[in-house]
Amino acid sequence: xxxxxxxxxxxxxxxxxxxxxxxxxxxxxxxxxxxxxxxxxxxxxxxxxxxxxxxxxxxxxxxxxxxxxxxxxxxxxxxxxxxxxxxxxxxxxxxxxxxxxxxxxxxxxxxxxxxxxxxxxxxxxxxxxxxxxxxxxxxxxxxxxxxxxxxxxxxxxxxxxxxxxxxxxxxxxxxxxxxxxxxxxxxxxxxxxxxxxxxxxxxxxxxxxxxxxxxxxxxxxxxxxxxxxxxxxxxxxxxxxxxxxxxxxxxxxxxxxxxxxxxxxxxxxxxxxxxxxxxxxxxxxxxxxxxxxxxxxxxxxxxxxxxxxxxxxxxxxxxxxxxxxxxxxxxxxxxxxxxxxxxxxxxxxxxxxxxxxxxxxxxxxxxxxxxxxxxxxxxxxxxxxxxxxxxxxxxxxxxxxxxxxxxxxxxxxxxxxxxxxxxxxxxxxxxxxxxxxxxxxxxxxxxxxxxxxxxxxxxxxxxxxxxxxxxxxxxxxxxxxxxxxxxxxxxxx
Numbered sequence: 334x335x336x337x338x339x340x341x342x343x344x345x346x347x348x349x350x351x352x353x354x355x356x357x358x359x360x361x362x363x364x365x366x367x368x369x370x371x372x373x374x375x376x377x378x379x380x381x382x383x384x385x386x387x388x389x390x391x392x393x394x395x396x397x398x399x400x401x402x403x404x405x406x407x408x409x410x411x412x413x414x415x416x417x418x419x420x421x422x423x424x425x426x427x428x429x430x431x432x433x434x435x436x437x438x439x440x441x442x443x444x445x446x447x448x449x450x451x452x453x454x455x456x457x458x459x460x461x462x463x464x465x466x467x468x469x470x471x472x473x474x475x476x477x478x479x480x481x482x483x484x485x486x487x488x489x490x491x492x493x494x495x496x497x498x499x500x501x502x503x504x505x506x507x508x509x510x511x512x513x514x515x516x517x518x519x520x521x522x523x524x525x526x527x528x529x530x531x532x533x534x535x536x537x538x539x540x541x542x543x544x545x546x547x548x549x550x551x552x553x554x555x556x557x558x559x560x561x562x563x564x565x566x567x568x569x570x571x572x573x574x575x576x577x578x579x580x581x582x583x584x585x586x587x588x589x590x591x592x593x594x595x596x597x598x599x600x601x602x603x604x605x606x607x608x609x610x611x612x613x614x615x616x617x618x619x620x621x622x623x624x625x626x627x628x629x630x631x632x633x634x635x636x637x638x639x640x641x642x643x644x645x646x647x648x649x650x651x652x653x654x655x656x657x658x659x660x661x662x663x664x665x666x667x668x669x670x671x672x673x674x675x676x677x678x679x680x681x682x683x684x685x686x687x688x689x690x691x692x693x694x695x696x697x698x699x700x701x702x703x704x705x706x707x708x709x710x711x712x713x714x715x716x717x718x719x720x721x722x723x724x725x726x727x728x729x730x731x732x733x734x735x736x737x738x739x740x741x742x743x744x745x746x747x748x749x750x751x752x753x754x755x756x757x758x759x760x761x762x763x764x765x766x767x768x769x770x771x772x773x774x775x776x777x778x779x780x781x782x783x784x785x786x787x788x789x790x791x792x793x794x795x796x797x798x799x800x801x802x803x804x805x806x807x808x809x810x811x812x813x814x815x816x817x818x819x820x821x822x823x824x825x826x
Contacts, residue, residue, distance in 0.1 A: 364398060367821050371399055374817055379810030383782075386801040388726035389822065391794060392734045398796070398826070399818075406709055406723035407801035410776030411667045412783045413717030413724070417676050417692075418660045418748065419736055420699040424683060427657035427741045431458035431678075433526075435477050436645035438491070445487035450627065452494040452645060453477070453614050455526025455607070457678040457687070458653045459671040460662070462529045462552060467666075468658060473651040474528075474610070478617035480649040492627035493618065495611030498634045499525035500677045500687035519718060521602050523673040525687060526631075528603070528610040530670055533557070535576050536598040539565040539591040546574075546591050556612035556629070562588040572597070580604050607631035657741075660748040664774055665756030669716035676715030689714065705731045717776060729785050729799035737797070746772050749786055752819075762816050766791075767823045773798075780804055782811045788819055790826045798822075 375385055387401040421429075433456060439449020453474075455461075461473040500523065521531040534551040546563035563574060573589035576599045583605075591597060603609050612629035619625060653659065663671045673689075680691025683698075693712050700707050710728050713721035736742055750756030752771035753763030762771055773786025785799040800818065802811045 363825055367825055368399060370821055371401075371818055374814045375401070377810070377814070379807030380802075380814045382804070382806055383802045383811055384804045386726040386803075387799070387818070388730045389788075389796060389798040389818075390730055390734065391796055392737055393795065398822070400726075403727040404709060404725050406711070406725055407783070407803050408720060408778065408781045409717055409722055409724040409729075409785075409801065410778045410781045410783050411669075411717040412729065412774050412776040412785045412799075412801075413712075413715070413722050414663055414667065414672045415729075415749075415774045415785060416700075416712070416724070416732065417672055417679070417696060417715045418663055419732060419745070420696040421656065421675050421679060422660065422741055422745055423703070423739065424679065424695065424699055425656055427655060427744050429656040431653040431656075432456055432650050433458050433461060433473060433477070433653075434650040435481060435648045437648055438641075438645050440646075441484075441486055445485045447486050447489045447491070449489075450491035450494050451481070451486075451489050451618075451648070452496050452632075453526065453611060454496045454499070455524070455610070456499045457525050457674050457681065458651075459527050459530070459668075459674045460653060460659055461527065461610070461651075464530050465662060465666065467662060468654055470654065473653075474614050474617050477649060477651050478614065478621055478623075481618060482621045482623060484648055486623060486648075488624040488626070489618070490626050493611050493615040493625055493629045495526050495607035495609075495614070495629070495631040496637075497524045497526035497607040498632060498636060499681055500674075501634050501691075519669055521670045522604070522606060523670065523677060524606045525674075525677070525681075526607045526610050527670070527674060528552070528606055528613060530668070531603045531606040532600050533603060533609075534598055535585060535587075535601055536596060537563060537574055537576065537587055537591055538596040539593050541594055546587065548585070548587050550585070552613060554609070554613050554616060556583055556609055556616075558582075558584045560584055560586045562586065564590055566590040566592045568593055576601065578602075578604065605631065607633070657744045657748065660745070664748040665750045667757055667775065669718060672716035673714065700732070703732075703735050705735060718778070720778070724801070726799045726801060729801075730797050733785070733787065733797040733799070737795075746787065749773055750775065761812075762819060764820070767820045770823045771819055773819075777808075780806075782808055782815065784815045784819070788822050790823055792826065794826060796822055796826070 385401050386405050386407045388403045389399040434454045436452045441447050463470050536549045538547045548559050570592045574591045574597050575589045577586045578601045608631045615629045662668050676692035677687045679695040681687035683695040684691040709725050711723040713719040749772040750758035752758045753768035757775040770789045776783030782802045788796040800815050805811045
């Protein structure tokens with residue numbers, strides 16, 4: 334009897350451990366080490382004075398790895414673009430295409446004469462001119478002009494009209510808070526008919542063999558008159574060159590001194606993008622032998638009744654590349670104007686009103702349907718420039734976790750900047766151990782540094798993270814701290 338009991342107990346001692354839960358003490362210790370290092374980083378000089386919000390999760394294991402003030406509201410800066418682009422890819426679809434149409438408000442006779450105006454109707458495409466060369470497509474205006482030639486039109490008796498009425502007038506969405514940004518690249522006006530990111534590039538040169546400064550405009554157009562008052566200085570002259578676009582006209586005033594053999598390029602924000610687009614389109618038509626008797630002009634929201642537009646005849650249209658390609662420019666390059674145009678496109682497509690407010694309503698509706706808690710957030714614009722935007726780390730990681738479950742996730746992931754590779758992360762997180770392991774959106778305003786996205790660890794884990802820092806005094810230290818936190822998880826977790 335004793336021997337039988339002994340054997341039974343021995344079997345239990347041998348077999349049961351095989352069925353006991355396994356505790357990975359090494360993994361637990363590693364996470365504890367990472368958490369301790371994160372605490373140390375946040376307490377270093379230059380970082381501890383900032384207000385931090387951090388949430389890093391492992392969605393597969395439904396595990397929170399690091400949390401610091403996860404429910405506090407923070408200025409997100411350009412991380413806001415992730416919210417808008419996520420709403421767009423969900424509600425419009427990755428294959429959505431912008432349609433820019435060319436219409437006639439008259440008929441074409443047997444001699445190819447259009448008796449009326451030709452109207453270029455913008456519907457929110459930010460890439461009619463591939464300004465960055467990322468999309469590998471020629472100018473849409475050139476293609477449209479070529480297509481008009483192919484219809485047999487040889488003369489237009491009326492005007493070339495740019496119609497940007499697809500969007501309501503901008504101004505309410507970004508508000509007076511951006512008054513200081515106007516006149517800079519960040520303050521380009523938001524219009525449904527956009528050309529060259531609604532800016533022109535003006536280059537002034539002082540050649541060795543010339544006595545006068547030369548001026549070039551890109552895109553090339555005669556729409557702008559140049560009043561060149563600049564002079565060439567000797568090699569020791571102080572550069573005082575000034576380039577201004579008079580807001581009441583199409584006149585560029587170039588003045589001051591430019592030392593010999595020097596050149597200067599300035600980016601000038603357009604005050605009338607639709608008129609400029611119409612003027613460039615008119616020139617493209619004329620280059621193809623189409624005579625235009627009228628002028629270039631524009632119509633805006635409320636300028637033409639809907640029943641009048643219904644009588645217009647569609648001559649041709651340009652369809653953009655799929656939306657997902659355009660989102661690369663927004664998220665990788667952090668392009669503000671494109672994000673604002675996308676927000677208003679959401680309003681126009683989903684609520685039949687291309688305004689900032691309608692776009693925000695569309696984004697909120699998407700978030701509610703996705704089951705993401707929006708109680709502690711505030712959305713004010715599409716690009717993140719506004720200091721009225723507030724997000725929480727918990728909200729942001731919930732959004733990123735939602736996207737992982739969507740069929741378009743891999744497409745969306747590829748729109749984000751990649752560590753040490755491209756976009757705004759090209760020169761960050763570039764060591765061999767972390768290069769290519771992080772897909773994220775960066776953000777930066779005065780006193781604000783943010784980073785949010787996905788981490789692929791060396792142990793094949795895929796993590797979600799959101800790191801916000803507000804009240805930042807030492808920007809580089811804070812940015813370095815964020816990078817070090819991400820690197821910890823890539824290499825150790």
